[in-house]
Amino acid sequence: MDGVRARVDAWCWAIRLFPTRTAAGAACRAGHVRVNGERAKPATIVVPGDEVHVRGGARERIVIVQRTIVKRVSAEAAATCYLDRSPVVPPKEQVALAGSRERGAGRPTKRDRRMIERLRGH
Structure with a gap:
């Protein structure tokens, strides 16, 4: 058709x-x-x-x-x-893999959490 x-x-x-x-x-x-x-x-x-x-x-x-x-x-x-005629999609930001921990490492400590937050930019 x-x-x-x-x-x-x-x-x-x-x-x-x-x-x-x-x-x-x-x-x-x-x-x-x-x-x-x-x-x-x-x-x-x-x-x-x-x-x-x-x-x-x-x-x-x-x-x-x-x-x-x-x-x-x-x-x-x-x-x-x-x-x-769509506008070009901007590339996704390259974000560091913040917060990735080894399996079995347990909960992050307060110091670990602060470092993770700093890496994320919060």
Whole structure:
């Protein structure tokens, strides 16, 4: 079903932005999905050229609709249906493994706890 008008919840699920269609619909109802800057209901129609903003978790996805599909396809096929304009995810901070202790070492002493807290930056 290529090039058809598609509901935004079905399209977001089909291109694998959400694990289930129910989750896609819930995100739309919660206001986490916008189409061309407007808050989208699950039944909002998307057509090629529309810009879809999806906010979820710690990441925001911005995609431009290239093709509309309503059936879930492989990840490779789904990637051809949109143009990803999402901001680059910053790398996770390199945190020292503070607080790791040898197995069987027992509870940390007050001095150990203070050192662990200092390493964590608290």
